Amino acid sequence: MKPLIHILLAEDNDGDVLLVSEALDLHELKYELHVASDGLQAANYLERIDSEQGVPCPDLLLLDLNLPKKDGFELLTLFRAHPLCSSNPVIVISSSGAPRDRERAAEFSAHFFRKPSDFDDFMELGALVRKTVQGESV
Amino acid sequence: MSTNGAPASERVLVYTPFGRDGPLIQEVLNKAGIQAHACRTLPELESSIIEGAGAAIIADEALRAHLVANLAENLRNQPSWSDFPVLIMTSGGEEMQGSLRLKLLEPLGNVSLLERPLRKETLISSVRSALRARQRQYQIRDYISRREQDAQMIRESEASLRRANSELEEFAYVASHDIQEPLRMINSYTQLLLRRHVNKDNAQAQEYADQVRGGVRRVERLIQDLLSYSQMIQVGQTAATVADLNGSLAEALAVLKDRIQESRATVRYEPLPEVQGDEQQLAHVFQNLLSNALKYCRKDEPPIVHITSRKRGGEWVIEVQDNGIGFDNEYGEKIFGLFKRLHRDEYPGTGLGLAICKRIVERYGGTMWADSKPGTGSKFYFALPAAGQ
Numbered sequence: 350m351k352p353l354i355h356i357l358l359a360e361d362n363d364g365d366v367l368l369v370s371e372a373l374d375l376h377e378l379k380y381e382l383h384v385a386s387d388g389l390q391a392a393n394y395l396e397r398i399d400s401e402q403g404v405p406c407p408d409l410l411l412l413d414l415n416l417p418k419k420d421g422f423e424l425l426t427l428f429r430a431h432p433l434c435s436s437n438p439v440i441v442i443s444s445s446g447a448p449r450d451r452e453r454a455a456e457f458s459a460h461f462f463r464k465p466s467d468f469d470d471f472m473e474l475g476a477l478v479r480k481t482v483q484g485e486s487v
Numbered sequence: 488m489s490t491n492g493a494p495a496s497e498r499v500l501v502y503t504p505f506g507r508d509g510p511l512i513q514e515v516l517n518k519a520g521i522q523a524h525a526c527r528t529l530p531e532l533e534s535s536i537i538e539g540a541g542a543a544i545i546a547d548e549a550l551r552a553h554l555v556a557n558l559a560e561n562l563r564n565q566p567s568w569s570d571f572p573v574l575i576m577t578s579g580g581e582e583m584q585g586s587l588r589l590k591l592l593e594p595l596g597n598v599s600l601l602e603r604p605l606r607k608e609t610l611i612s613s614v615r616s617a618l619r620a621r622q623r624q625y626q627i628r629d630y631i632s633r634r635e636q637d638a639q640m641i642r643e644s645e646a647s648l649r650r651a652n653s654e655l656e657e658f659a660y661v662a663s664h665d666i667q668e669p670l671r672m673i674n675s676y677t678q679l680l681l682r683r684h685v686n687k688d689n690a691q692a693q694e695y696a697d698q699v700r701g702g703v704r705r706v707e708r709l710i711q712d713l714l715s716y717s718q719m720i721q722v723g724q725t726a727a728t729v730a731d732l733n734g735s736l737a738e739a740l741a742v743l744k745d746r747i748q749e750s751r752a753t754v755r756y757e758p759l760p761e762v763q764g765d766e767q768q769l770a771h772v773f774q775n776l777l778s779n780a781l782k783y784c785r786k787d788e789p790p791i792v793h794i795t796s797r798k799r800g801g802e803w804v805i806e807v808q809d810n811g812i813g814f815d816n817e818y819g820e821k822i823f824g825l826f827k828r829l830h831r832d833e834y835p836g837t838g839l840g841l842a843i844c845k846r847i848v849e850r851y852g853g854t855m856w857a858d859s860k861p862g863t864g865s866k867f868y869f870a871l872p873a874a875g876q
Contacts (some may be wrong), residue, residue, distance in 0.1 A: 364675070444671060445660070445664045466703060
């Protein structure tokens with residue numbers, strides 16, 4: 350029996366939320382997705398971890414950079430300073446492949462996935478998630 | 488006391504502590520049309536100089552050593568353009584030896600001596616001459632202040648240019664991100680729709696989806712081109728190095744290798760010179776010109792491109808000649824404009840390629856132009872300063 354992985358997805362675009370779940374399903378991951386649709390909601394989630402029912406520490410953070418209210422790197426800073434989940438893996442998902450974003454993500458030891466415009470290419474995110482949570486080198 | 492409306496900076500200050508000399512001199516000067524003001528005390532004289540004056544007449548009996556020192560201290564603080572004229576009325580040398588008096592007055596700087604008894608004409612002409620010299624100083628002052636204003640304006644416009652540049656950069660980044668986002672949705676969801684809700688054997692639906700994908704690709708290319716164009720127009724970052732055009736061309740040929748093969752094109756070139764510029768960006772220029780030559784070729788014969796160079800004064804002129812469809816020279820300028828396309832339907836493109844090339848060449852102090860006739864092929868030229876010029 351595969352262990353259930355908790356994924357915190359910080360993403361404001363519903364279309365991408367659906368594509369992410371498609372990708373996870375396609376790669377037969379057993380997961381529970383906790384969606385925060387802006388930076389503030391994601392920050393609130395991190396604050397409430399373990400103090401409330403149904404707010405488990407995420408095994409993986411899937412982070413869009415361009416979020417309303419609190420941007421991706423602010424969240425990444427909070428996540429990396431969190432007493433419970435600071436060392437858990439992070440995959441930054443962004444529609445811009447700007448070098449400065451890639452470099453900053455690397456500084457936070459986060460993987461980088463540029464959202465492709467091709468459906469099949471997007472589904473590769475599932476493979477990256479699988480490798481990341483299984484601790485394989487990516 | 489002011490006799491007319493002339494500004495304080497043109498008045499003559501008169502300081503004669505004893506006797507009636509002061510009011511008399513003031514009257515003589517006023518009658519000659521010169522604005523004069525008699526000061527009763529040394530502090531009044533000093534504060535009046537600070538307020539502004541054209542010259543001062545001082546009786547030498549007022550000039551005790553400590554008074555000279557006070558006045559000299561004030562005059563030392565003059566701005567660089569100012570050399571305040573001081574006229575000293577001497578009492579004829581009976582009180583002090585000539586050389587001793589000169590030494591005493593030296594700290595005052597621009598000093599002239601007027602021997603008493605004084606004739607009116609001598610007084611008036613000396614004062615006029617001092618005021619004329621003072622006018623020149625004011626002109627220099629105004630010139631300096633204009634220069635400073637100009638320099639300030641240049642500094643301000645440089646700063647606003649830098650601001651505009653970084654805003655443009657930010658804008659381009661945001662625009663590309665925000666346009667790419669919905670494009671992705673269009674593309675991904677068309678594919679998802681097709682897979683989940685359309686039978687696999689529905690060829691027409693497949694074709695529609697391909698049209699959607701083609702449209703999205705075109706907009707994506709357009710965004711990329713706009714981004715590189717906006718990077719080209721950033722100013723102030725043109726560190727021209729020596730660019731080996733052979734390297735630039737080789738890179739362009741490598742990128743276009745498949746397309747050259749597919750179109751059975753021949754590209755001939757001779758050894759190219761070194762110029763001032765950036766090898767990478769000039770590769771982009773070659774790539775664009777070659778790509779155009781492949782694209783706008785004649786249907787009946789494969790493209791032949793010939794690249795040559797010649798020295799013209801301190802610069803190298805590079806010529807890229809093809810045997811394609813050519814264009815009317817009437818459009819020779821226009822094709823370098825933004826979104827200017829001569830063949831909108833038959834040939835795909837964003838209309839930015841040549842505009843980007845021209846920007847690159849101009850960045851390094853070069854020029855770019857074209858020459859063609861319909862049906863006889865085109866010649867594209869760019870000239871760049873020779874390396875080491």
